[in-house]
Amino acid sequence: MTTPTITQEDVFAEMDRELRRLLPEFSGEITPTSTFEELDLDSLTRIDLLAAMEIAFEIEVPDDEVAKVVRVQDLADLVLSLHGRA
Protein backbone atom coordinates (compact mmCIF):
# COMPACT_ATOMS: atom_id res chain seq x y z
CA MET A 1 0.00 0.00 0.00
CA THR A 2 1.56 3.34 -0.97
CA THR A 3 1.64 6.36 1.30
CA PRO A 4 -0.79 9.03 0.02
CA THR A 5 1.01 12.02 -1.45
CA ILE A 6 0.79 15.27 0.48
CA THR A 7 1.61 18.70 -0.82
CA GLN A 8 3.19 21.69 0.83
CA GLU A 9 -0.23 23.33 0.73
CA ASP A 10 -1.69 20.41 2.70
CA VAL A 11 1.00 20.85 5.33
CA PHE A 12 0.60 24.63 5.55
CA ALA A 13 -3.19 24.28 5.84
CA GLU A 14 -2.89 21.80 8.69
CA MET A 15 -0.22 23.88 10.40
CA ASP A 16 -2.37 27.01 10.14
CA ARG A 17 -5.30 25.13 11.65
CA GLU A 18 -3.21 23.79 14.54
CA LEU A 19 -1.50 27.11 15.21
CA ARG A 20 -4.81 28.90 15.49
CA ARG A 21 -6.08 26.18 17.83
CA LEU A 22 -2.97 26.61 19.99
CA LEU A 23 -3.11 30.41 19.80
CA PRO A 24 -6.83 31.21 19.97
CA GLU A 25 -6.17 34.94 20.41
CA PHE A 26 -3.91 35.21 17.36
CA SER A 27 -5.57 36.83 14.37
CA GLY A 28 -2.57 37.79 12.26
CA GLU A 29 -1.11 36.28 9.15
CA ILE A 30 0.95 33.09 9.27
CA THR A 31 3.49 32.90 6.46
CA PRO A 32 6.22 30.37 5.59
CA THR A 33 8.84 32.72 6.95
CA SER A 34 7.00 33.38 10.22
CA THR A 35 9.13 32.25 13.11
CA PHE A 36 7.50 30.51 16.03
CA GLU A 37 9.05 33.14 18.28
CA GLU A 38 7.28 35.89 16.29
CA LEU A 39 4.05 33.91 16.66
CA ASP A 40 4.68 33.88 20.42
CA LEU A 41 4.93 30.11 20.70
CA ASP A 42 7.11 29.13 23.62
CA SER A 43 9.26 26.02 23.37
CA LEU A 44 6.65 23.71 24.88
CA THR A 45 3.82 24.99 22.66
CA ARG A 46 6.12 24.38 19.68
CA ILE A 47 6.25 20.76 20.82
CA ASP A 48 2.44 20.72 20.96
CA LEU A 49 2.43 21.88 17.33
CA LEU A 50 5.05 19.27 16.39
CA ALA A 51 3.02 16.55 18.10
CA ALA A 52 -0.14 17.61 16.27
CA MET A 53 1.68 17.46 12.94
CA GLU A 54 3.13 14.04 13.82
CA ILE A 55 -0.38 12.73 14.43
CA ALA A 56 -1.90 14.44 11.39
CA PHE A 57 0.74 13.12 8.97
CA GLU A 58 1.66 9.87 10.78
CA ILE A 59 5.31 10.77 11.19
CA GLU A 60 7.75 10.89 14.09
CA VAL A 61 10.15 13.81 14.43
CA PRO A 62 13.60 12.63 15.58
CA ASP A 63 14.90 14.33 18.73
CA ASP A 64 17.85 15.86 16.90
CA GLU A 65 15.51 17.69 14.48
CA VAL A 66 13.35 19.32 17.15
CA ALA A 67 15.56 22.31 17.97
CA LYS A 68 16.10 23.08 14.26
CA VAL A 69 12.46 23.87 13.68
CA VAL A 70 12.24 27.63 14.19
CA ARG A 71 10.06 28.77 11.26
CA VAL A 72 6.84 27.59 9.68
CA GLN A 73 8.78 26.61 6.54
CA ASP A 74 11.23 24.53 8.60
CA LEU A 75 8.39 22.46 10.00
CA ALA A 76 6.72 22.11 6.63
CA ASP A 77 9.99 20.91 5.05
CA LEU A 78 10.51 18.44 7.87
CA VAL A 79 6.99 17.04 7.63
CA LEU A 80 7.31 16.60 3.87
CA SER A 81 10.69 14.88 4.14
CA LEU A 82 9.55 12.54 6.93
CA HIS A 83 6.27 11.76 5.21
CA GLY A 84 8.13 10.84 2.09
CA ARG A 85 10.16 8.31 4.11
CA ALA A 86 7.07 6.64 5.59
Next chain:
Amino acid sequence: MAQSYGSSLTGIAGYRPGQPITNDVLSARTTVSPEWIVERTGIQSRHHASAEEDITTMAAEAGRKAIVAANLGVEDIELVILATATRRKRMPGGGPTVASKIGLPRAGAFDLNAVCAGFTYSLAMASNAVRTGDAKHVLVIGAERTSEWINPRTPDTFVIFGDGAGAAVVSRSEENNIGPAVWGSDGTRAGVLAMTEFGPGEEYVTMDGPLVYKWSTAKIPPVARQACERYGVALEDVDWLVPHQANKRIIDTLARTLRFPDDHVARDVVDTGNTSAASVPLALSRLYESGRMAPGDLVLLLGFGAGLTYSGQVIRMP
Protein backbone atom coordinates in the same frame (compact mmCIF):
# COMPACT_ATOMS: atom_id res chain seq x y z
CA MET B 1 3.97 -24.52 48.61
CA ALA B 2 3.57 -21.36 46.53
CA GLN B 3 0.74 -19.18 47.66
CA SER B 4 -0.52 -15.93 46.29
CA TYR B 5 -2.15 -13.13 48.25
CA GLY B 6 -3.76 -9.85 47.38
CA SER B 7 -2.11 -6.50 48.10
CA SER B 8 -3.51 -3.15 49.16
CA LEU B 9 -2.37 0.31 50.02
CA THR B 10 -3.16 0.69 53.74
CA GLY B 11 -1.41 3.94 54.67
CA ILE B 12 -0.14 7.05 52.88
CA ALA B 13 1.66 10.13 54.23
CA GLY B 14 3.96 12.93 53.20
CA TYR B 15 6.67 15.17 54.59
CA ARG B 16 7.48 18.60 53.16
CA PRO B 17 10.70 20.00 54.63
CA GLY B 18 11.87 23.47 55.50
CA GLN B 19 9.92 26.49 54.35
CA PRO B 20 8.25 27.16 51.01
CA ILE B 21 10.59 28.92 48.57
CA THR B 22 8.74 31.33 46.29
CA ASN B 23 9.48 32.16 42.67
CA ASP B 24 10.55 35.68 43.66
CA VAL B 25 13.31 34.25 45.85
CA LEU B 26 14.66 31.95 43.14
CA SER B 27 14.23 34.43 40.32
CA ALA B 28 16.49 36.88 42.15
CA ARG B 29 19.28 34.30 41.95
CA THR B 30 18.95 33.34 38.31
CA THR B 31 18.11 34.69 34.85
CA VAL B 32 14.39 33.96 34.59
CA SER B 33 11.51 36.03 35.92
CA PRO B 34 8.80 34.83 38.30
CA GLU B 35 6.35 35.19 35.41
CA TRP B 36 8.49 32.92 33.22
CA ILE B 37 8.55 30.29 35.96
CA VAL B 38 4.77 30.25 36.28
CA GLU B 39 4.18 30.29 32.53
CA ARG B 40 6.66 27.51 31.77
CA THR B 41 6.13 25.28 34.81
CA GLY B 42 3.01 26.33 36.70
CA ILE B 43 5.04 26.25 39.89
CA GLN B 44 4.41 28.95 42.52
CA SER B 45 6.63 27.59 45.30
CA ARG B 46 8.57 24.54 46.40
CA HIS B 47 10.32 23.30 49.56
CA HIS B 48 14.05 23.08 50.10
CA ALA B 49 15.30 20.93 52.97
CA SER B 50 17.35 22.44 55.79
CA ALA B 51 20.83 21.11 56.53
CA GLU B 52 19.41 18.75 59.17
CA GLU B 53 16.78 17.30 56.84
CA ASP B 54 18.79 14.78 54.88
CA ILE B 55 17.08 12.13 52.76
CA THR B 56 16.96 9.43 55.42
CA THR B 57 15.56 11.89 57.96
CA MET B 58 12.79 13.04 55.60
CA ALA B 59 12.10 9.43 54.60
CA ALA B 60 11.82 8.35 58.22
CA GLU B 61 9.41 11.20 59.01
CA ALA B 62 7.12 10.23 56.15
CA GLY B 63 7.51 6.54 56.91
CA ARG B 64 6.51 6.89 60.56
CA LYS B 65 3.39 8.81 59.56
CA ALA B 66 2.44 6.21 56.94
CA ILE B 67 2.78 3.36 59.47
CA VAL B 68 0.47 5.22 61.88
CA ALA B 69 -1.96 5.92 59.03
CA ALA B 70 -2.03 2.18 58.29
CA ASN B 71 -2.90 1.45 61.95
CA LEU B 72 0.25 -0.67 62.26
CA GLY B 73 3.20 -0.79 64.62
CA VAL B 74 6.90 -0.73 63.79
CA GLU B 75 7.09 -4.48 64.43
CA ASP B 76 4.68 -5.11 61.54
CA ILE B 77 6.91 -3.75 58.76
CA GLU B 78 9.00 -6.49 57.16
CA LEU B 79 10.52 -4.60 54.24
CA VAL B 80 11.47 -1.02 53.42
CA ILE B 81 11.98 0.14 49.85
CA LEU B 82 13.56 3.59 49.57
CA ALA B 83 13.12 5.17 46.15
CA THR B 84 15.69 7.92 45.72
CA ALA B 85 18.16 9.26 43.16
CA THR B 86 19.67 12.21 44.99
CA ARG B 87 21.72 10.71 47.83
CA ARG B 88 25.34 11.81 47.73
CA LYS B 89 26.53 8.75 49.59
CA ARG B 90 26.61 5.82 47.21
CA MET B 91 27.27 3.12 49.74
CA PRO B 92 25.59 1.90 51.82
CA GLY B 93 22.06 2.51 50.57
CA GLY B 94 19.78 4.67 52.66
CA GLY B 95 17.07 2.06 53.24
CA PRO B 96 18.68 0.37 56.27
CA THR B 97 19.32 3.77 57.88
CA VAL B 98 15.69 4.74 57.34
CA ALA B 99 14.55 1.47 58.92
CA SER B 100 16.78 2.13 61.93
CA LYS B 101 15.67 5.75 62.29
CA ILE B 102 12.02 4.66 62.37
CA GLY B 103 12.91 1.82 64.73
CA LEU B 104 11.82 -1.14 62.64
CA PRO B 105 13.09 -4.26 64.46
CA ARG B 106 12.84 -6.80 61.67
CA ALA B 107 12.67 -5.11 58.27
CA GLY B 108 14.75 -5.87 55.22
CA ALA B 109 15.67 -2.70 53.34
CA PHE B 110 17.01 -1.64 49.97
CA ASP B 111 17.18 1.39 47.69
CA LEU B 112 15.65 1.66 44.26
CA ASN B 113 16.75 4.31 41.77
CA ALA B 114 14.30 4.95 38.94
CA VAL B 115 14.41 8.69 39.55
CA CYS B 116 10.96 10.19 38.93
CA ALA B 117 9.40 6.75 38.39
CA GLY B 118 11.04 5.44 41.58
CA PHE B 119 7.91 5.37 43.72
CA THR B 120 5.70 3.61 41.17
CA TYR B 121 8.40 1.00 40.48
CA SER B 122 8.84 0.53 44.24
CA LEU B 123 5.10 0.19 44.72
CA ALA B 124 5.09 -2.62 42.17
CA MET B 125 8.00 -4.33 43.95
CA ALA B 126 6.23 -3.97 47.30
CA SER B 127 3.00 -5.39 45.87
CA ASN B 128 4.92 -8.34 44.44
CA ALA B 129 6.64 -9.01 47.78
CA VAL B 130 3.29 -9.02 49.56
CA ARG B 131 1.54 -11.14 46.94
CA THR B 132 4.21 -13.83 46.98
CA GLY B 133 4.21 -13.95 50.76
CA ASP B 134 7.73 -12.52 51.18
CA ALA B 135 6.32 -9.82 53.42
CA LYS B 136 2.99 -9.02 55.02
CA HIS B 137 3.55 -5.27 55.25
CA VAL B 138 6.01 -3.22 53.18
CA LEU B 139 6.93 0.43 53.66
CA VAL B 140 7.57 2.22 50.35
CA ILE B 141 9.14 5.66 50.49
CA GLY B 142 10.03 8.15 47.79
CA ALA B 143 12.46 10.72 49.21
CA GLU B 144 14.55 13.30 47.41
CA ARG B 145 16.81 16.22 48.13
CA THR B 146 17.00 17.62 44.60
CA SER B 147 18.00 21.07 45.90
CA GLU B 148 21.55 19.74 46.31
CA TRP B 149 21.82 19.19 42.57
CA ILE B 150 20.51 22.43 41.08
CA ASN B 151 22.35 25.61 40.20
CA PRO B 152 21.33 29.11 39.08
CA ARG B 153 23.46 28.61 35.92
CA THR B 154 20.80 26.19 34.66
CA PRO B 155 17.59 28.12 35.37
CA ASP B 156 15.21 25.58 33.87
CA THR B 157 16.09 22.97 36.49
CA PHE B 158 16.96 25.48 39.21
CA VAL B 159 13.37 26.64 39.44
CA ILE B 160 11.44 23.38 39.15
CA PHE B 161 12.99 20.94 41.58
CA GLY B 162 12.05 20.63 45.24
CA ASP B 163 12.62 18.36 48.24
CA GLY B 164 10.37 16.05 50.21
CA ALA B 165 9.32 12.53 51.06
CA GLY B 166 6.15 10.52 50.59
CA ALA B 167 5.49 7.09 52.03
CA ALA B 168 2.96 4.31 51.65
CA VAL B 169 2.34 1.01 53.39
CA VAL B 170 1.45 -1.95 51.20
CA SER B 171 -0.20 -4.83 53.04
CA ARG B 172 -1.49 -8.30 52.44
CA SER B 173 -5.19 -8.41 51.66
CA GLU B 174 -7.88 -10.64 50.27
CA GLU B 175 -8.41 -8.43 47.23
CA ASN B 176 -5.97 -7.24 44.57
CA ASN B 177 -6.14 -3.51 45.17
CA ILE B 178 -2.83 -2.71 43.48
CA GLY B 179 -2.91 -3.40 39.79
CA PRO B 180 -0.16 -4.86 37.62
CA ALA B 181 2.52 -2.40 36.62
CA VAL B 182 3.03 -1.26 33.06
CA TRP B 183 6.63 -0.23 32.68
CA GLY B 184 9.32 0.48 30.14
CA SER B 185 12.41 2.53 29.44
CA ASP B 186 14.41 4.28 26.75
CA GLY B 187 18.09 4.48 27.55
CA THR B 188 18.84 6.09 24.18
CA ARG B 189 17.40 9.25 25.73
CA ALA B 190 19.48 9.07 28.92
CA GLY B 191 21.05 12.45 28.18
CA VAL B 192 17.86 14.51 28.07
CA LEU B 193 17.55 14.59 31.87
CA ALA B 194 20.64 13.74 33.86
CA MET B 195 23.30 14.83 36.34
CA THR B 196 25.98 16.66 34.36
CA GLU B 197 29.52 17.47 35.45
CA PHE B 198 30.39 21.16 35.29
CA GLY B 199 33.77 20.83 36.91
CA PRO B 200 35.56 18.82 39.62
CA GLY B 201 33.00 18.10 42.32
CA GLU B 202 30.35 20.18 40.52
CA GLU B 203 27.49 18.09 39.30
CA TYR B 204 24.03 19.48 38.55
CA VAL B 205 20.83 18.31 36.94
CA THR B 206 20.47 19.39 33.32
CA MET B 207 17.45 18.90 31.16
CA ASP B 208 16.31 19.34 27.59
CA GLY B 209 12.85 20.53 28.60
CA PRO B 210 11.21 20.41 25.16
CA LEU B 211 12.45 16.85 24.54
CA VAL B 212 11.30 15.67 27.98
CA TYR B 213 7.91 17.29 27.32
CA LYS B 214 7.70 15.70 23.85
CA TRP B 215 8.55 12.24 25.10
CA SER B 216 6.34 12.25 28.17
CA THR B 217 3.24 13.69 26.50
CA ALA B 218 3.49 11.15 23.67
CA LYS B 219 4.61 8.10 25.62
CA ILE B 220 2.58 8.22 28.82
CA PRO B 221 -1.05 8.34 27.57
CA PRO B 222 -0.85 4.82 26.05
CA VAL B 223 0.81 3.61 29.28
CA ALA B 224 -2.12 5.04 31.22
CA ARG B 225 -4.61 3.16 29.07
CA GLN B 226 -2.61 -0.08 29.33
CA ALA B 227 -2.45 0.18 33.12
CA CYS B 228 -6.24 0.46 33.24
CA GLU B 229 -6.66 -2.42 30.83
CA ARG B 230 -4.35 -4.65 32.87
CA TYR B 231 -6.37 -3.95 35.99
CA GLY B 232 -9.57 -4.67 34.11
CA VAL B 233 -11.06 -1.19 34.36
CA ALA B 234 -11.92 1.46 31.81
CA LEU B 235 -10.09 4.78 32.01
CA GLU B 236 -13.50 6.41 32.39
CA ASP B 237 -14.02 4.43 35.61
CA VAL B 238 -10.85 5.76 37.23
CA ASP B 239 -11.60 8.43 39.82
CA TRP B 240 -8.25 10.21 40.16
CA LEU B 241 -5.19 10.80 38.04
CA VAL B 242 -1.94 11.18 39.97
CA PRO B 243 0.93 11.58 37.51
CA HIS B 244 4.50 12.40 38.39
CA GLN B 245 4.50 16.09 39.27
CA ALA B 246 7.13 17.10 36.75
CA ASN B 247 5.67 20.34 35.48
CA LYS B 248 2.10 21.61 35.30
CA ARG B 249 2.27 21.94 31.52
CA ILE B 250 3.00 18.20 31.19
CA ILE B 251 0.21 17.34 33.64
CA ASP B 252 -2.27 19.56 31.79
CA THR B 253 -1.40 18.01 28.43
CA LEU B 254 -1.64 14.46 29.80
CA ALA B 255 -5.03 15.20 31.38
CA ARG B 256 -6.28 16.79 28.16
CA THR B 257 -5.05 13.90 26.00
CA LEU B 258 -6.65 11.35 28.33
CA ARG B 259 -9.80 13.51 28.59
CA PHE B 260 -9.59 13.17 32.35
CA PRO B 261 -11.85 15.43 34.46
CA ASP B 262 -9.65 18.36 35.36
CA ASP B 263 -10.70 18.64 38.98
CA HIS B 264 -9.69 15.04 39.60
CA VAL B 265 -6.08 15.45 38.49
CA ALA B 266 -3.36 16.01 41.08
CA ARG B 267 -1.40 19.22 40.53
CA ASP B 268 0.64 19.20 43.71
CA VAL B 269 3.55 20.54 41.66
CA VAL B 270 2.15 24.06 42.00
CA ASP B 271 3.42 24.42 45.57
CA THR B 272 5.68 21.39 45.92
CA GLY B 273 7.72 21.59 42.73
CA ASN B 274 9.15 18.51 41.07
CA THR B 275 10.32 16.18 43.85
CA SER B 276 11.29 13.26 41.62
CA ALA B 277 10.53 9.95 43.38
CA ALA B 278 8.68 11.76 46.17
CA SER B 279 6.23 13.49 43.86
CA VAL B 280 3.62 10.76 43.36
CA PRO B 281 3.29 9.80 47.06
CA LEU B 282 3.32 13.46 48.13
CA ALA B 283 0.54 14.26 45.66
CA LEU B 284 -1.42 11.13 46.62
CA SER B 285 -1.10 11.79 50.35
CA ARG B 286 -2.24 15.39 49.99
CA LEU B 287 -5.24 14.29 47.93
CA TYR B 288 -6.11 11.62 50.47
CA GLU B 289 -5.75 13.98 53.42
CA SER B 290 -7.97 16.56 51.69
CA GLY B 291 -10.93 14.29 52.32
CA ARG B 292 -11.97 14.45 48.67
CA MET B 293 -11.30 10.76 48.08
CA ALA B 294 -13.82 8.08 48.98
CA PRO B 295 -12.92 4.57 50.18
CA GLY B 296 -12.56 2.33 47.16
CA ASP B 297 -11.76 5.15 44.73
CA LEU B 298 -9.63 4.07 41.79
CA VAL B 299 -6.41 6.02 41.24
CA LEU B 300 -4.13 5.89 38.22
CA LEU B 301 -0.52 6.46 39.27
CA LEU B 302 2.01 7.36 36.56
CA GLY B 303 5.73 7.72 37.22
CA PHE B 304 8.04 8.84 34.40
CA GLY B 305 11.26 10.71 33.89
CA ALA B 306 15.02 10.47 33.88
CA GLY B 307 16.37 7.27 32.41
CA LEU B 308 14.23 7.66 30.56
CA THR B 309 11.96 5.26 32.39
CA TYR B 310 8.31 4.94 33.35
CA SER B 311 5.88 2.78 35.24
CA GLY B 312 2.23 3.08 36.11
CA GLN B 313 -0.54 1.17 37.80
CA VAL B 314 -4.11 1.50 38.98
CA ILE B 315 -4.73 1.20 42.72
CA ARG B 316 -7.84 1.17 44.85
CA MET B 317 -7.76 3.49 47.85
CA PRO B 318 -8.52 2.23 51.37
